[in-house]
Amino acid sequence: MVDISTLQARERQRFIQTHPASMAQAAAARQHYLFGVPLHWMRDWPSPATLAVACAEGVTLTCADGLQYTDFCLGDTGAMFGHSPRPLAEAIAQQASQGLTCMLPSTRAVAVGQGLQRVFGLPQWQMALSASDANRFVLRWARGVTRRPVLLVFDGCYHGAVDDTLVDRDPTTGRTLPRASVLGQVHNHAEFTRVVPFNDLAALEAALAPGDVAALLAEPALTNFGLVPPVDGYWPAVRDLCRRHGTLFVMDETHTVSTALGGYAREHRLDPDLLVVGKAVAGGLPCAVYGFTDDLAERMTRAKEAAPDGHSGIGTTLAGNALTLAALDAALTHLHTEANYRHMLDLAEQLEKGLVQRIRAAGRPWTVTRLGARMELQFMDHTPRDAQDVRDHAQSDLEAFTHLFMLNRGVLLTPFHSMMLVSPATTEADVQKLLGVFDELLADLA
């Protein structure tokens, strides 16, 4: 049996020797940043120091040491269409000298609304600067409109820095628990959030039955706790249960927009009441959008008009600013296209096949689960059914080793799980490069 910790120590040493500039930046940055990085999650990469990026273009990332990487992490989806795609960069550069933010709609607003409807299907839209914000705003609208207090989410969910959703499920009692890792938690979320296992219709129905659930907030597949796809027929049944119980059916497509043009819900005709997309929606410029039906728009209008004048608790000053609208307009026109998705899905299928062939040939009990352009290498012998299944099979040492091994050989995977994303800028040669490094990994572990 290979000792992973010995292999990992070797990889850490290799990184230290080959990345003196990133090591030096990490040391110097500690004087100015918590954990030496502008966002503390950036320390979650399994390298001795976080890579300092000099430039990112297409899928090529160049670090401070002048080394190049083929990027399959793509900013954990923010750069799903590649880094700085040309039409987006040009639109941002043009708008940059014509006003960044005015707290007024720019003259592009109507075209952007039309573009959002064309791509995602829903007629009515509001903007936010991040998917976390959009989800928070959606929850307020949902509770305001339905006058119900409870939110329903899935065990293992992640919808951003949204307090109500940062909860777990007690596997023995099924009760909502505060997520132990969350700092400064003071509210008892068990009062207002219910958590059920993914792919379990009976549990969902029981949670909806009291008639007090404002919204089910869900990713079409869990993507933040290992990639867990829905079982056949799950979503139509869930949607029907939500409708029967008067609960709004909200799809968070921030990651699953990788599925197909317009996202999973559109591809599978799930017909949500509300839909959230962030991260890549404007090609990685800070932006998120939430769309809803005309019927819900009427209910939202009535709720707002019935409330006293003053703060709604929804929105932020920079949301819908002129720069964001320019980027979103360019993204909807040039990035969210059939041609881009055809390229991404074809290459992703090639990558999946290549990984599966090699796993089989090496006799490893591993699985590749794919959702359109995004896939995950899972160190378990079956596609997981829910978050508990993922917990039961976790192999964090092997995951961390895989990441660092690949990074040391010029391939970046997402540091959360072993997620790979294929962009319109990814080429067959990039896929072959990843597969070649995967061959080396299998040989090293043999």
Ligand SMILES: Cc1ncc(COP(=O)(O)O)c(C=O)c1O
């Ligand atoms: C499904 C989903 N929703 C929302 C978010 C929050 O996105 P952001 O961190 O850009 O606010 C994430 C982040 O990973 C996510 O995966």
